[in-house]
Amino acid sequence: MSANSLPTAPPAAGITIRGLEVVYTTGQGQIPAVNGINLDIVGGQITGIIGESGSGKSTLAMAMMNAVPHPGKIVKGSVIIDGVGNMMTLDKESQRRARGRHVGFVFQAAQNSLNPLTRIGHQVLDLGRSHNVKDLRALLRRAKELLERMGMDADRVLTSYQHELSGGMRQRVGIMFALVLDAQIVILDEPTTALDMLSQASVLEIVRSIQEERGLTIILITHDMGVVADLADRVIVMYGGELAEEGKTEDVLAHPQHPYTRGLIRAIPRISGNLDQAVALAGSPPDLQTFVQNACLFYDRCPERMAQCQNHRPPYEIAGPGRKVACFKVMAK
Amino acid sequence: MKNILIRLAKRIVAGIVMVLVVASFTFFLVRMMPGNPVSAKYNELIMRGMTPVQAMDAVRVMYGFIPHQPLWQQYLHYIGQILHLNLGRSISYEGVPVLHIILNAAPWTIILVTTGLIASFIVGVLAGVIAAVKRSSPVGSAITLSGSIMHGIPQFVMGLFLAYVFTTIWALLPFGAPYNAALTPGFNGPFIMSLIRHAILPVATYALSSYGGWLLTMKSSVISVLGDDFILASEVRGIKASTRLRYIAHNAILPLFTIFALSIGFMFGGSLFIEDIFDYPGLGNLLLHAIDSRDYPLMSGAFLLITVAVIVANIVADFLYSVVDPRIRR
Numbered sequence: 001m002s003a004n005s006l007p008t009a010p011p012a013a014g015i016t017i018r019g020l021e022v023v024y025t026t027g028q029g030q031i032p033a034v035n036g037i038n039l040d041i042v043g044g045q046i047t048g049i050i051g052e053s054g055s056g057k058s059t060l061a062m063a064m065m066n067a068v069p070h071p072g073k074i075v076k077g078s079v080i081i082d083g084v085g086n087m088m089t090l091d092k093e094s095q096r097r098a099r100g101r102h103v104g105f106v107f108q109a110a111q112n113s114l115n116p117l118t119r120i121g122h123q124v125l126d127l128g129r130s131h132n133v134k135d136l137r138a139l140l141r142r143a144k145e146l147l148e149r150m151g152m153d154a155d156r157v158l159t160s161y162q163h164e165l166s167g168g169m170r171q172r173v174g175i176m177f178a179l180v181l182d183a184q185i186v187i188l189d190e191p192t193t194a195l196d197m198l199s200q201a202s203v204l205e206i207v208r209s210i211q212e213e214r215g216l217t218i219i220l221i222t223h224d225m226g227v228v229a230d231l232a233d234r235v236i237v238m239y240g241g242e243l244a245e246e247g248k249t250e251d252v253l254a255h256p257q258h259p260y261t262r263g264l265i266r267a268i269p270r271i272s273g274n275l276d277q278a279v280a281l282a283g284s285p286p287d288l289q290t291f292v293q294n295a296c297l298f299y300d301r302c303p304e305r306m307a308q309c310q311n312h313r314p315p316y317e318i319a320g321p322g323r324k325v326a327c328f329k330v331m332a333k
Numbered sequence: 334m335k336n337i338l339i340r341l342a343k344r345i346v347a348g349i350v351m352v353l354v355v356a357s358f359t360f361f362l363v364r365m366m367p368g369n370p371v372s373a374k375y376n377e378l379i380m381r382g383m384t385p386v387q388a389m390d391a392v393r394v395m396y397g398f399i400p401h402q403p404l405w406q407q408y409l410h411y412i413g414q415i416l417h418l419n420l421g422r423s424i425s426y427e428g429v430p431v432l433h434i435i436l437n438a439a440p441w442t443i444i445l446v447t448t449g450l451i452a453s454f455i456v457g458v459l460a461g462v463i464a465a466v467k468r469s470s471p472v473g474s475a476i477t478l479s480g481s482i483m484h485g486i487p488q489f490v491m492g493l494f495l496a497y498v499f500t501t502i503w504a505l506l507p508f509g510a511p512y513n514a515a516l517t518p519g520f521n522g523p524f525i526m527s528l529i530r531h532a533i534l535p536v537a538t539y540a541l542s543s544y545g546g547w548l549l550t551m552k553s554s555v556i557s558v559l560g561d562d563f564i565l566a567s568e569v570r571g572i573k574a575s576t577r578l579r580y581i582a583h584n585a586i587l588p589l590f591t592i593f594a595l596s597i598g599f600m601f602g603g604s605l606f607i608e609d610i611f612d613y614p615g616l617g618n619l620l621l622h623a624i625d626s627r628d629y630p631l632m633s634g635a636f637l638l639i640t641v642a643v644i645v646a647n648i649v650a651d652f653l654y655s656v657v658d659p660r661i662r663r
């Protein structure tokens with residue numbers, strides 16, 4: 001080490017989630033989209049979140065920012081972001097500054113995330129001014145660099161209106177907005193859905209390289225197991241608003257323990273290799289009826305259910321180093 | 334920009350065609366009227382002792398076409414006169430050119446309606462934004478209620494009510510006539526003060542009865558924009574509240590622009606009751622008078638002007654919209 005050694009970089013910011021509950025009030029009743037989740041997002045790593053459609057991934061992500069849209073409501077719990085504090089109890093202004101500045105967010109509808117009446121470049125400036133960025137020219141340069149790295153004509157994009165860009169271009173612009181302020185934590189909710197294979201690759205490449213350069217904490221929500229296998233250090237599996245399983249990516253993908261995780265992985269041809277061998281997950285996602293029962297949420301669909309599973313919810317417990325599972329069968333082994 | 338001009342040119346051509354269609358319509362309407370007012374007038378003049386030639390000349394000057402000519406010749410003559418801005422002569426104001434009468438009446442209506450429109454637009458739109466943002470609080474509900482009530486009261490009821498309260502119960506303001514007839518019209522203090530005092534009630538009537546519409550439209554527009562994804566996105570990006578409000582207002586006000594421009598076009602019809610109640614010498618009153626006295630040339634002149642105003646407002650609205658909304662620009 002040289003004499004004038006730099007101060008050691010602060011440990012990357014993680015997120016500690018405790019007892020988080022989010023409910024959507026609808027005509028049919030109360031949907032517990034996030035139901036008492038305890039989760040530690042490890043700083044400086046890429047965490048993948050997988051799960052069926054409707055399992056609550058997006059809601060969990062929005063709740064981490066304390067920005068669940070109406071008619072959703074966070075009814076309980078805390079989200080502590082390192083270097084920011086508890087998003088549930090911070091004053092409004094500090095919350096606002098944390099969003100965007102500390103936590104970058106690309107949300108699922110990223111294609112519609114831009115003001116249709118203002119040029120993209122102006123919106124970058126609006127973002128900078130909102131976060132008191134002094135050097136706005138540098139900010140624009142940074143935006144350009146990011147856009148170019150994602151394979152776009154940056155000058156054209158910055159002078160365009162949203163309607164002049166394709167769906168895939170808008171999605172990448174959304175990603176640029178999440179990265180341009182150099183947030184320590186970046187949450188990406190299905191960032192590649194509207195993209196062709198090539199753009200998908202360029203987007204994932206930039207996510208990976210920026211993560212390496214800056215030691216970011218990334219949360220990546222996706223349905224693509226291949227993406228998870230490629231990028232994620234850890235994987236979280238959600239089912240019916242609860243966590244089913246988590247662990248190191250290799251462990252979870254190679255040795256899934258929860259019957260739901262196994263079903264998910266078997267349902268995806270890209271991992272098991274052969275389209276013929278893909279087996280759709282039987283049954284339908286939990287409904288309001290399932291939520292009020294005291295059984296395992298997966299009971300109706302579980303090929304390995306036991307008598308015990310019908311009368312109790314399995315607790316989410318440690319099942320090995322860095323590994324947690326919510327299943328009686330697994331725990332009984 | 335070039336595309337905008339092409340668009341504009343197309344709209345103007347379409348507008349001219351529209352004006353001619355309406356003019357033709359009024360021509361035939363007057364001819365088809367029960368008792369055919371043209372030949373009625375002709376006969377009347379003969380009875381008064383004019384020679385047929387004199388009578389025909391007189392009628393031609395009034396209506397812009399010659400009775401007893403074949404219909405198509407009358408029609409061509411009439412259209413030709415209109416293209417020269419000759420709208421004929423009034424019957425009830427013996428012999429005064431219709432255009433002259435209309436141009437005298439127009440400023441009263443224009444000032445009355447524009448002032449009322451702008452005032453109600455500004456207040457209504459601001460109140461609409463507050464009503465939308467605070468829609469779950471008592472303040473928001475109260476504002477919305479005020480809009481619904483104002484919107485529900487018919488214009489003439491509003492006018493009579495204001496007149497009753499401010500001229501009868503509290504005699505604060507003058508009633509009837511556009512200014513105090515004892516003063517000499519001109520650019521002098523007392524006269525201008527009198528003009529303003531006489532305009533307050535008509536303008537207030539117009540403003541109050543359009544306020545509710547602006548408020549309710551703006552409120553629903555803001556609420557729909559608040560549900561848009563880009564507003565949620567700006568929230569998760571930590572955009573400042575003032576900037577977000579700007580985004581919301583800008584997006585929400587666009588649809589109102591068109592309505593605003595169209596209201597300007599409808600101003601001549603829009604103040605009919607008000608001018609009648611307050612005895613204001615604008616176009617609304619003129620039209621009522623023309624109908625009352627069966628002054629057909631004056632009537633068709635007024636209709637023509639209303640048509641032109643609506644068409645021009647349409648074109649202006651369209652043009653403005655393409656300037657303020659980049660999605661239309663292309």
Ligand SMILES: Nc1ncnc2c1ncn2[C@@H]1O[C@H](COP(=O)(O)OP(=O)(O)OP(=O)(O)O)[C@@H](O)[C@H]1O
Nearest residue numbers: 024026031033052053054055056057058059070071
């Ligand atoms: N605006 C809303 N109103 C009512 N219910 C909602 C709303 N948004 C989400 N939900 C419900 O909350 C649950 C979780 O939804 P969420 O969008 O978080 O799922 P997801 O895992 O992100 O699904 P996907 O993979 O399809 O994006 C679902 O049951 C959904 O029906």
Ligand code: SF4
Nearest residue numbers: 296302309327328329
């Ligand atoms: S707890 Fe029982 S029902 Fe639930 S997943 Fe495990 S085995 Fe299946």
Ligand SMILES: [Mg+2]
Nearest residue numbers: 057058059108
């Ligand atoms: Mg989602």
